Amino acid sequence: MFSLRLCGQRPFSKILNSSSPPRLINLQHLTRIRHPRNFESRCLQRCYAQSSKKPVSKPNLSAAEQAKQQARAAAANAGSKKYDIAERLLIYHAGTGRITFLAMVKVTTLFLGAFFTFIVVPGYIKAEKSEWEIIGVALCGLIPLFFVAYTTSPFTTQIYIHLPPAARTSRPALERFIHGALPPSTELTLTTMSAIAKPRYSTMQLGHLRPAKRRFGIVNYVRDAEGAIAENETRRWYNLRALTKFGVQEVRTDKKQKKKAKGTKIRDLTEAWIWDAVKDKIEKRAAEVAAAKSS
Structure with missing residues (x-):
């Protein structure tokens, strides 16, 4: 009923006939109040309808300002330019087979050196072996490690x-x-x-x-x-x-x-x-x- 008051209209004025005796209802307008929600929504739309706003025309820019805008757009396009060739291009590859084999050799010698240094050598010390035997066992693990590291460190992949x-x-x-x-x-x-x-x-x-x-x-x-x-x-x-x-x-x-x-992309x-x-x-x-x- 609050919405009906806002409209400033009397929705039941047409239903109650002024010429008829009191409490007599005009049957011609009963169909209009079968759906009160639709009736209220239509009333609200009429009450709160707003006139369409006209677009505000922007003032014309001067020639200097237009030149600045064009320069900014050109700089943005130059920064986002897509090149046909990558910035960092691969020009040499040693081969997947060589690289994989060398990596396996490095990791194997690393585990071999750790095994002899941290497992075998303490066992020889507990068994009270001679110093030469302990040093020999330690060298068996360290020499391959240093040799592989020395000979393979310059290898370029x-x-x-x-x-x-x-x-x-x-x-x-x-x-x-x-x-x-x-x-x-x-x-x-x-x-x-x-x-x-x-x-x-x-x-x-x-x-x-x-x-x-x-x-x-x-x-x-x-x-x-x-x-x-x-x-x-x-x-x-x-x-x-x-x-x-x-x-x-x-x-x-x-x-x-x-x-x-020949049939693939340059990248x-x-x-x-x-x-x-x-x-x-x-x-x-x-x-x-x-x-x-x-x-």
Whole structure:
């Protein structure tokens, strides 16, 4: 009844006929009050109906403000631009078989050293064996561990190149950048494995890498000491030191793999031709430096 008061109408005025005697009901309007809820809702809609608001016209912007808005939109579109080539491109992969085998060897020697050091050696001490026997048993567990860690630490599993935005627009732009400019400041990320087969990432500039032959030919690339020292300064005391010696093995590509690579996307490939170009650049730069020093 509160809603009926708000309408300011008398809903039962038509039902009660003024000309008829009191308490006589007009039967023509009984059908309108069979559903009082609908009647009330319609009344409320009429009472609280609001006129539609007209859109407020915005004032015209000046030419300077329009230019600023266009510049902001262009900057936003440039920041969200999608390139055809990834920013960090894989250019070398040692092979899944090699990596898996080397990881298994590392983990096996680690468990072997722990077994001899923490189980066999205390048993020999309790049995009151001679000192030479105890030392020999301890060396049986430690020598394989240190040998595997020494010979496999330079093994490089992957190499990534960091591309500038100009070289990521298209495939021809990438080829021009690799075969043409390729400045020494181009960053490379070499991935190796720790003693527990955990990946270790070493990021350096292309100009800081030079060919070398060390550790019986296991190491074929060496990083300049200046770059390693600068990286060690940014690391915490509990972090491992930066690597300076790397062993990049040659990987053969079959003809079947080359045929399959033509139909796949560039992001899913190992761009080995880039590593070949980078390797030639490193060798030429090293030869130029050696010729300058000799002269």
